Amino acid sequence: MFVRSAKPSRLASYSISLQFRNMITAQAVVFSKHGEPKDVLSTHTYEIDEKNVPAGSIVVKTLGSPVNPSDINQVQGVYPSQPEKNTSLGTSEPSAVGGNEGLFEIIAVGDNVSKFSVGDWCIPTNVNFGTWRTHALATEAQMTKLPNPEQSKAAGGKKGLTINEGATISVNPLTAYLMLTHYVKLTPGKDWFIQNGGNSAVGKYASQIGKLLGINSISVVRDRDDLDSLIKDLKEENGATQVITEEQNGSKEFGPTVKGWVKETGGEIKLALNCVGGKNATGVARKLSNDGLMLTYGGMSMQPVILPTSLHIFKNITSSGFWVTKLLSGNPELKKKTLAQIVQWYENEELKVAPSQETKFDGSDLAEFYKRGVANSKSGKQLITY
Amino acid sequence: MFVRSAKPSRLASYSISLQFRNMITAQAVVFSKHGEPKDVLSTHTYEIDEKNVPAGSIVVKTLGSPVNPSDINQVQGVYPSQPEKNTSLGTSEPSAVGGNEGLFEIIAVGDNVSKFSVGDWCIPTNVNFGTWRTHALATEAQMTKLPNPEQSKAAGGKKGLTINEGATISVNPLTAYLMLTHYVKLTPGKDWFIQNGGNSAVGKYASQIGKLLGINSISVVRDRDDLDSLIKDLKEENGATQVITEEQNGSKEFGPTVKGWVKETGGEIKLALNCVGGKNATGVARKLSNDGLMLTYGGMSMQPVILPTSLHIFKNITSSGFWVTKLLSGNPELKKKTLAQIVQWYENEELKVAPSQETKFDGSDLAEFYKRGVANSKSGKQLITY
Numbered sequence: 001m002f003v004r005s006a007k008p009s010r011l012a013s014y015s016i017s018l019q020f021r022n023m024i025t026a027q028a029v030v031f032s033k034h035g036e037p038k039d040v041l042s043t044h045t046y047e048i049d050e051k052n053v054p055a056g057s058i059v060v061k062t063l064g065s066p067v068n069p070s071d072i073n074q075v076q077g078v079y080p081s082q083p084e085k086n087t088s089l090g091t092s093e094p095s096a097v098g099g100n101e102g103l104f105e106i107i108a109v110g111d112n113v114s115k116f117s118v119g120d121w122c123i124p125t126n127v128n129f130g131t132w133r134t135h136a137l138a139t140e141a142q143m144t145k146l147p148n149p150e151q152s153k154a155a156g157g158k159k160g161l162t163i164n165e166g167a168t169i170s171v172n173p174l175t176a177y178l179m180l181t182h183y184v185k186l187t188p189g190k191d192w193f194i195q196n197g198g199n200s201a202v203g204k205y206a207s208q209i210g211k212l213l214g215i216n217s218i219s220v221v222r223d224r225d226d227l228d229s230l231i232k233d234l235k236e237e238n239g240a241t242q243v244i245t246e247e248q249n250g251s252k253e254f255g256p257t258v259k260g261w262v263k264e265t266g267g268e269i270k271l272a273l274n275c276v277g278g279k280n281a282t283g284v285a286r287k288l289s290n291d292g293l294m295l296t297y298g299g300m301s302m303q304p305v306i307l308p309t310s311l312h313i314f315k316n317i318t319s320s321g322f323w324v325t326k327l328l329s330g331n332p333e334l335k336k337k338t339l340a341q342i343v344q345w346y347e348n349e350e351l352k353v354a355p356s357q358e359t360k361f362d363g364s365d366l367a368e369f370y371k372r373g374v375a376n377s378k379s380g381k382q383l384i385t386y
Numbered sequence: 387m388f389v390r391s392a393k394p395s396r397l398a399s400y401s402i403s404l405q406f407r408n409m410i411t412a413q414a415v416v417f418s419k420h421g422e423p424k425d426v427l428s429t430h431t432y433e434i435d436e437k438n439v440p441a442g443s444i445v446v447k448t449l450g451s452p453v454n455p456s457d458i459n460q461v462q463g464v465y466p467s468q469p470e471k472n473t474s475l476g477t478s479e480p481s482a483v484g485g486n487e488g489l490f491e492i493i494a495v496g497d498n499v500s501k502f503s504v505g506d507w508c509i510p511t512n513v514n515f516g517t518w519r520t521h522a523l524a525t526e527a528q529m530t531k532l533p534n535p536e537q538s539k540a541a542g543g544k545k546g547l548t549i550n551e552g553a554t555i556s557v558n559p560l561t562a563y564l565m566l567t568h569y570v571k572l573t574p575g576k577d578w579f580i581q582n583g584g585n586s587a588v589g590k591y592a593s594q595i596g597k598l599l600g601i602n603s604i605s606v607v608r609d610r611d612d613l614d615s616l617i618k619d620l621k622e623e624n625g626a627t628q629v630i631t632e633e634q635n636g637s638k639e640f641g642p643t644v645k646g647w648v649k650e651t652g653g654e655i656k657l658a659l660n661c662v663g664g665k666n667a668t669g670v671a672r673k674l675s676n677d678g679l680m681l682t683y684g685g686m687s688m689q690p691v692i693l694p695t696s697l698h699i700f701k702n703i704t705s706s707g708f709w710v711t712k713l714l715s716g717n718p719e720l721k722k723k724t725l726a727q728i729v730q731w732y733e734n735e736e737l738k739v740a741p742s743q744e745t746k747f748d749g750s751d752l753a754e755f756y757k758r759g760v761a762n763s764k765s766g767k768q769l770i771t772y
Contacts, residue, residue, distance in 0.1 A: 080700045277695050299695030305705075306692055309663050309685030312707030314466045319691075319705040321698030 022051035024059070027366040028133035030095040032085060034077025037374040041075065041098060043367040046089045048137050053110035057139050060122065064167035064385040065102030065131035066356060067373035074098070081325055083128035097130025098370065103166035104136070104143065115140050121148040121161070123170055125332070127325050132370050134361070134386060144336070146343060157347030163385055165346050165353045172354060173342045174335070175324045176205035179273055179295050180215065182327070182334075183320075188214030190267030192241070194287050196220040196249070197275040197300060199230060201354035201381065204238045206273060208351055211239030216265055218242045218258065220249045220284060237352065249283040258287055271295070278303025290315050297322040356383035408437035410445070413752040414519035416481040418471060420463025423760040427461065427484060429753040432475045434523050439496035443525050446508065450553035450771040451488030451517035452742060453759040460484070467711055469514035483516025484756060489552035490522070490529065499526050507534040507547070509556055511718070513711050518756050520747070520772060530722070532729060543733030549771055551732050551739045558740060559728045560721070561710045562591035565659055565681050566601065568713070568720075569706075574600030576653030578627070580673050582606040582635070583661040583686060585616060587740035587767065590624045592659060594737055597625030602651055604628045604644065606635045606670060623738065635669035644673055657681070664689025676701050683708040742769035 026048055031040045050059045073079035075098055083096035106120045116122065122143035124131060129142060146169070149160020161169075180186065180193065193210060197203045198219025210217040219240040221230060227245065234240040242261055248254040262269055268289035274281040275298030285294045285307055294317065296305055311317040328335040345351035357380045361369055373382035412434050417426045436445045459465035461484055469482035492506045502508065508529035510517060515528060532555070535546020547555075566572065566579065579596060583589045584605025596603040605626040607616060613631065620626040628647055634640040648655055654675035660667040661684030671680045671693055680703065682691055697703040714721040731737035743766045747755055759768035 282690070296695055296698040298699075304668070304692050304694045305698060306690050307705065308690045309682055309707075312682040312691060312705065313684075313709045314707070314712075316707055316709070316712060318707075319693065319698065321695075321700070321702055321704075323699045323702070326700075326702060 022049050023047045024050050024135050026133060026135040028089060028097045028130065029099070029367045029370045030089070030091060030097050031075050032091065032093040032095040034075065037072060037075045037098075038371050041367045041371055043365050044089055044091050044095065048135055050108040053108050053137070055111040056113060057110045057137060058106050058113055058116050058143065059108035059135065059137055060104035060143065061107050061135050062131070062133060062386050063103040063105055063121070064163040064358075064383050065099050066168050066384070067099075067370060067377050067382040068101060068171060069377070070171075071099050071132075072374055072377065074100075081127060083130055096128075097133055099131035099133075100124070100127045100129070101168055101170045102129075102131030103146070103161075103163055103169075105148070106143075107135075113140050115145060116143070119148060120151075121146045121166060123166065125335075126329065132366070132384075134366065144339070146339070147347075152343075152347045155347075157344075158349050159347060161343065161346055162353065164356050164358065164383055167383060167385075168353065168356060168381070169339065169342055171324060172201045173205050173209075173351070174328070174338050175297060175322065176202050176209050177338055177342060178324065178327060178334075179297065179322050180206060180209055180213065180271070183295065184271045184293050186213075186215045186270055187267060190216075190265050192216040192218060192262055192265070192267055192269040193271040193273060194218040194220065194269050194284050195273035195275075196246075196280045196284050197273075197298065198234060198240060198243060200275060200298075200300075202275065202297065203273075204234070204354060205351070207234060207238050207240040209239075209345075211241075212345060212350060216241040216261075216267070218244060218261070218269070218287070220244055220246060220280065222246055246280055246283070249287075250279060255287075268292075273297065274305065275300055276303075277301045277305055279306065282306045282308065285311055285317055285319070288315070288317055292317050294319045295322040296320070354381065356381045358383045358385050360385050408435050410434045410436050410521050412519060412521040414475060414483045414516065415485070415753045415756045416475070416477060416483055417461050418477065418479040418481040420461065423458060423461045423484075424757050427753045427757055429751050430475055430477050430481065434521055436494040439494050439523070441497040442499060443496045443523060444492050444499055444502050444508075444529065445494040445521065445523055446490035446529065447493050447521050448517070448519060448772050449489040449491055449507070450549040450744075450769050451485050452554050452770070453485075453756060453763050453768040454487060454557060455763070456557075457485050457518075458760055458763065460486075467513060469516055482514075483519055485517035485519075486510070486513045486515070487554055487556045488515075488517030489532070489547075489549055489555075491534070492529075493521075501526050501531060502529070505534060506537075507532045507552060509552065511721075512715065518752070518770075520752065530725065532725070533733075538729075538733045541733075543730075544735050545733060547729065547732055548739065550742050550744065550769055553769060554739065554742060554767070555725065555728055557710060558587045559591045559595075559737070560714070560724050561683060561708065562588050562595050563724055563728060564710065564713060564720075565683065565708050566592060566595055566599065566657070569681065570657045570679050572599070572601045572656055573653060576602075576651050578602040578604060578648055578651070578653055578655040579657040579659060580604040580606065580655050580670050581659035581661075582632075582666045582670050583659075583684065584620060584626060584629060586661060586684075586686075588661065588683065589659075590620070590740060591737070593620060593624045593626040595625075595731075597627075598731060598736060602627040602647075602653070604630060604647070604655070604673070606630055606632060606666065608632055632666055632669070635673075636665060641673075654678075659683065660691065661686055662689075663687045663691055665692065668692045668694065671697055671703055671705070674701070674703050678703050680705045681708040682706070740767065742767045744769045744771050746771050
């Protein structure tokens with residue numbers, strides 16, 4: 001037995017004490033039923049025998065794992081993709097470990113492990129691995145290698161990945177890159193995409209990646225007091241070609257201005273990215289050229305996607321959804337290729353990571369850290385580091 | 387000059403009188419500016435020399451042409467596809483002839499016409515030909531042959547096309563057939579489509595064609611006093627597998643009933659056809675299986691298409707538009723193949739035409755007939771016969 005509950009029977013306790021120096025005492029944040037995270041999350045403590053790692057498996061320690069909105073929705077039970085609940089960690093009831101993104105360092109490898117060495121960095125290959133924990137025992141296939149800082153520098157990168165970059169690479173940067181590259185052929189130097197939520201994490205990755213690919217962008221943002229400084233930031237620091245407000249997005253009078261920008265490059269607005277919904281999404285869809293595509297990847301306004309019939313019939317606009325989990329679950333090669341591109345941009349300092357509010361785990365009760373992370377997640381992305 | 391205004395100069399008048407017996411006096415319903423049909427439509431009279439038909443051209447007399455909603459919208463100037471306005475018929479101002487669908491009989495052919503003989507039937511190859519007229523001079527390419535009744539019977543058909551069938555074949559039956567066959571692979575005997583407007587002309591063609599292809603259908607209709615007889619008619623006469631009301635379509639409680647029907651056939655609801663919009667369209671989209679497609683071809687409620695974000699992201703539902711004009715304008719082979727299938731079903735009495743209210747032109751003022759047709763079009767499709 002390589003994973004063992006920390007509340008063992010007396011016999012098991014005896015056996016552990018004999019092997020004490022080989023045992024890692026790990027904590028995981030688990031839930032056995034769905035509800036508000038503060039009510040249903042708890043810390044489960046268990047042990048991993050790092051001197052007897054099964055063949056084909058690895059032991060990892062966590063460097064950092066964030067709290068994503070979808071992680072919270074999973075715990076609440078309102079997310080369609082769910083981790084399996086089981087007793088493999090020795091919980092008394094079938095439980096799942098929270099969290100989907102995370103960066104890990106390999107601290108022990110079993111026999112016949114060819115992909116990894118101790119000291120390598122990795123992220124879960126698929127969702128639902130359960131990243132809110134201090135350590136994990138995993139099979140080789142469950143993890144995908146990322147370069148650690150020494151490896152990045154040895155390969156000529158300007159810098160290594162930060163923990164924030166590695167721990168948040170799977171969802172937002174991949175979402176932005178794949179929406180821009182996987183559906184519509186955008187001609188560099190000419191074509192455009194338009195997006196709402198231009199100031200969101202995905203929005204900033206999209207405008208940055210757009211610029212790296214030579215694609216022009218229009219980012220729609222909410223009006224605010226410091227609009228000018230936001231526009232400056234999105235254009236100068238995040239690659240947006242143009243930034244407009246929701247009011248301008250919804251205004252007929254402003255339409256010719258947008259048309260003028262597009263005419264100047266000789267391209268078309270072939271793609272729209274929507275994470276807001278409602279009238280905002282309608283305004284964004286109206287900017288599309290004939291045969292354009294709107295990809296919806298979020299619904300921050302809690303309003304549905306609203307599309308005038310004439311856009312569908314006479315402009316042949318298509319409205320589809322984007323879910324990185326679904327797209328990549330059947331396409332590991334695409335994930336690998338996309339990750340490699342994002343890593344390279346980070347290493348060359350061409351892509352800026354979205355900031356996270358980092359809190360270092362102090363060895364006390366892990367669930368409390370993620371509960372606070374959930375509570376604070378409205379004020380910015382929360383990352384627990386170790 | 388083979389087409390000549392009926393208000394000629396004195397010299398032209400002399401020339402006409404010499405050739406009088408060769409001249410057809412034709413009427414066309416024209417408009418030189420956009421507005422309400424009653425205000426802007428007028429009759430233009432002109433002559434066609436049927437004894438001197440240009441090489442490669444044909445002279446046709448009209449058997450029937452309907453008033454479609456899109457014809458009215460064209461005259462109003464609110465339709466994106468528009469006929470060219472010119473003076474080729476001898477109008478004093480650049481004008482266009484109204485109407486897009488119509489059935490014609492060939493009454494004279496020029497040299498080098500290989501596709502047609504006198505007595506053949508035909509329909510315009512493309513939209514914007516202008517079908518509200520008694521006769522037309524056309525190039526061979528502008529017309530597509532349909533079998534006349536003798537030809538149908540000689541080829542073993544049970545019956546020939548009626549004038550209504552021929553004159554209304556281009557839009558509604560083609561729309562229904564192409565939406566069911568051109569986008570999603572539906573497995574006969576197993577898969578389903580769902581549509582609103584189940585009692586509309588396209589709706590009835592779709593359920594009939596669905597049955598002919600072995601595809602199950604759910605037609606959504608408005609509740610009404612004589613609902614039972616409508617359901618009976620749609621099921622027994624129009625091929626619908628199931629008929630539900632808008633209330634049932636919008637009801638969570640009714641969902642399991644629909645799921646039960648689909649489970650029984652071992653298929654999925656892979657396609658939705660929407661000509662209503664608003665909440666009705668939302669209800670229809672909710673019935674789709676994962677990866678399903680909703681095609682919007684109309685917006686009778688004047689409400690936009692409304693799609694919950696989760697349908698896009700987590701069920702991967704796509705929402706697109708269908709416009710038969712756009713699809714077929716670049717695909718003459720597809721039009722030919724589709725027409726041949728519809729004709730065959732009509733000849734074999736497997737497909738029932740949507741009824742039209744027929745009015746026979748009496749030789750007086752043609753524009754008055756189409757103006758009355760426009761005025762009466764709310765009470766059913768109007769067909770002017772000759």
